[in-house]
Amino acid sequence: MSQEHIKNTLLAAMGNLEKNPAGAKVVFRASTQLDEGMHCLGKVREFPPISIDEPADLGGSDRGPNPVEIVLVALGTCQEIVYRAYASVMGIALESVKCNVRGYLDLRGLFGMQEGVRAGYQKIVFETEVVSSAARAELEKLAQIVERHCPVLNTLQEPVEVTGSVTINGQQMAAEASASV
Missing domain, CATH: 3.30.300.20 (K homology (KH) domain)
Incomplete structure (x- = not known):
């Protein structure tokens, strides 16, 4: 991809945001799932799963970072x-x-x-x-x-606000319990 293409794409995006400031608020998403052992799979958009693991000395099988x-x-x-x-x-x-x-x-x-x-x-x-x-x-x-x-x-x-919840066997934990962990 050429520098000129990148420049034109970014300038167009900035121009669109000037016309529609509400479009500046975006949400990125990822989902992950524990596989076997310490190995996990991360999913982002339509890309192949990302392999994430721990090194052997931390209990993993070293199949990914x-x-x-x-x-x-x-x-x-x-x-x-x-x-x-x-x-x-x-x-x-x-x-x-x-x-x-x-x-x-x-x-x-x-x-x-x-x-x-x-x-x-x-x-x-x-x-x-x-x-x-x-x-x-x-x-x-x-x-x-x-x-x-x-x-x-x-x-x-x-500092960035990070919130979360935990669901155990289909039931969400009380907010106070997950906050005090």
């Missing part, structure tokens, strides 16, 4: 996509964009072994490498825009 690795992939690929999008609109040619992401997790939180140790990442570090013949000032402006507008980065950096 684990959920916390998927978070890192989501951040890296979102950075790359937002670079492509804004570079296209700004007329900046990109030779390549690559993102290396590391997440630091203390397994004691996952296993509930130590009070006060969070189950999720304690720190995530990403290093984005951009190769382009554009002027450094243009690329720095692009990088600043991407850092402000990358949805996954924003989701990880800013």
